[in-house]
Amino acid sequence: MTQPPAPRRPLRTHDPLPGNRRSFLIWLSGAYPYVLNQVPADRPKYQGMGGAVLTTAALAGLSMFFAMTMALSASAAAAVFVAAVWFLAILNLDRWLVASLQRSARKRDILKIAIPRFLLALLFGLIISTPLVLRIFNPEVEAEITKIRIEQSEANQRSLATGSVGRQIEKLKREESTLVAAISSGGGAAVNAEADPEVVQLRKLLESLERRRDDNADAAVCEETGEKCNGHLRHDAGRGPHWREYKRKQAEAERQIAIIEKRVKVRVGSIQQSAATRADDTLNEAKGRLPAVQTELKRLRGILSAEQDAFEQENTANKGFLIRLKALNRVTGDDFTLGLSRALLFLLITTLECLPIFVKILFLIGRPTRYDELLEAYEKEHLELGKQTARKERQAGFLANNDEIVYSDYVSRERAKVLETMARSTAAVELELAQESLRLWRERELRQLPNNLDRYVARGAIQSSADPLPPLAPVRQGRGRRRVPLLGLLAVLFRRSR
Numbered sequence: 001m002t003q004p005p006a007p008r009r010p011l012r013t014h015d016p017l018p019g020n021r022r023s024f025l026i027w028l029s030g031a032y033p034y035v036l037n038q039v040p041a042d043r044p045k046y047q048g049m050g051g052a053v054l055t056t057a058a059l060a061g062l063s064m065f066f067a068m069t070m071a072l073s074a075s076a077a078a079a080v081f082v083a084a085v086w087f088l089a090i091l092n093l094d095r096w097l098v099a100s101l102q103r104s105a106r107k108r109d110i111l112k113i114a115i116p117r118f119l120l121a122l123l124f125g126l127i128i129s130t131p132l133v134l135r136i137f138n139p140e141v142e143a144e145i146t147k148i149r150i151e152q153s154e155a156n157q158r159s160l161a162t163g164s165v166g167r168q169i170e171k172l173k174r175e176e177s178t179l180v181a182a183i184s185s186g187g188g189a190a191v192n193a194e195a196d197p198e199v200v201q202l203r204k205l206l207e208s209l210e211r212r213r214d215d216n217a218d219a220a221v222c223e224e225t226g227e228k229c230n231g232h233l234r235h236d237a238g239r240g241p242h243w244r245e246y247k248r249k250q251a252e253a254e255r256q257i258a259i260i261e262k263r264v265k266v267r268v269g270s271i272q273q274s275a276a277t278r279a280d281d282t283l284n285e286a287k288g289r290l291p292a293v294q295t296e297l298k299r300l301r302g303i304l305s306a307e308q309d310a311f312e313q314e315n316t317a318n319k320g321f322l323i324r325l326k327a328l329n330r331v332t333g334d335d336f337t338l339g340l341s342r343a344l345l346f347l348l349i350t351t352l353e354c355l356p357i358f359v360k361i362l363f364l365i366g367r368p369t370r371y372d373e374l375l376e377a378y379e380k381e382h383l384e385l386g387k388q389t390a391r392k393e394r395q396a397g398f399l400a401n402n403d404e405i406v407y408s409d410y411v412s413r414e415r416a417k418v419l420e421t422m423a424r425s426t427a428a429v430e431l432e433l434a435q436e437s438l439r440l441w442r443e444r445e446l447r448q449l450p451n452n453l454d455r456y457v458a459r460g461a462i463q464s465s466a467d468p469l470p471p472l473a474p475v476r477q478g479r480g481r482r483r484v485p486l487l488g489l490l491a492v493l494f495r496r497s498r
Helices: 024-029 040-072 076-099 107-136 138-161 164-184 199-226 241-274 279-317 321-334 336-353 355-365 370-448 455-460 486-497
Strands: 475-476 481-485
Touching: 024 076, 040 076, 040 107, 040 321, 040 336, 040 355, 040 455, 076 355, 107 138, 107 321, 107 336, 107 355, 138 164, 164 279, 199 241, 199 321, 279 336, 321 336, 336 355, 336 486, 355 455
Parallel strands: none
Antiparallel strands: 475 481
């Protein structure tokens, strides 16, 4: 039986190079070192391409380091680790983008392959360039962030002052001033006009009108400038119909506020005038009311201060990308020079990130170099060698299958011979047993014959008895061979003798 062929060594796409002709930059460029070794004049081109890939990966790693330290406030060790992982990822991606671009006979086909890869490289370039631009303009961004925080803090203070707690504080402050004035004057003019039901009702109406005025004022600002749009839907950009309607409502609310304030003033004056004769009672009332007012005022001021402190902490801790981008947009939007510098820097970094694709596309659009021609011949040769190897392996498989078939047929033939030998041995043993049985039966019958002669005679001849001997007809057994059922014949003879 033939032995199966020895396994072939796998086909190598990069033949070993002597000495130090292997280069990391060549590997990054995706070129075949063995082929490039045959044309040394083309090596600097692909070394430059590999250097471009390495440069983009280094910029990506640096950008990730800045992003981790600025946006997430990560430690130096964590930032270096993530930046290293990002560096390797971009390095491998750019190498794949460059290596996957291959020369084609038609430039249209080259562009079809190059455009998606260029768009992918452009996307990564935009992502990578943003942290670098923020880092370069970091002093200007930090200064603008401080201004933004101050503006947000002042806006929060105004919001708290116009809120429910702020309005209660203003009310209590007016009441405190009235009570202090009453105590200072000895109760002569002291009066708690704010507790009057009519004044209370007018104050509530006045608060409702003030909220309406403020809401319409904010809505008008939102329509005009796009600011203070908290819960408002902006319809027009500028002083359009909706802006005029909000202004009209604001003016109407202010007119009603003036009327209500006048009514409050008249009512308070009337109360104070009518209470002038009750100085002692008013003084005692003011002294009893002032501590409660001051206590409540202190509590509400503590609540307002706690809310402002919480906002300040959150505002100070905000160092993410969004506020930095907002600050950068404000800085560059107000200054033409900074805006132009930002745009040029952004384009420069993005172009550097897309540089490997640019270089490879320029290579493919130009005339084929000696390396390209040699690479094409090298690939054709290896393709043919691969086909030959596949054919040889297929032929070896056919031979191995043929050997298995021959082996199976040989085993079948040998097994048949063994079975035939076993059958012959079995038949010989049966014949020997039958002959010995006949001999023993004959001797026994001969011994019994003198004593049972009358019985044998009465029964007649053996052939005419009721239990005749079976015919010695041959019986077919296996592959056309015949044998006599000797054991069956002996059994009949034994039954007749009983």
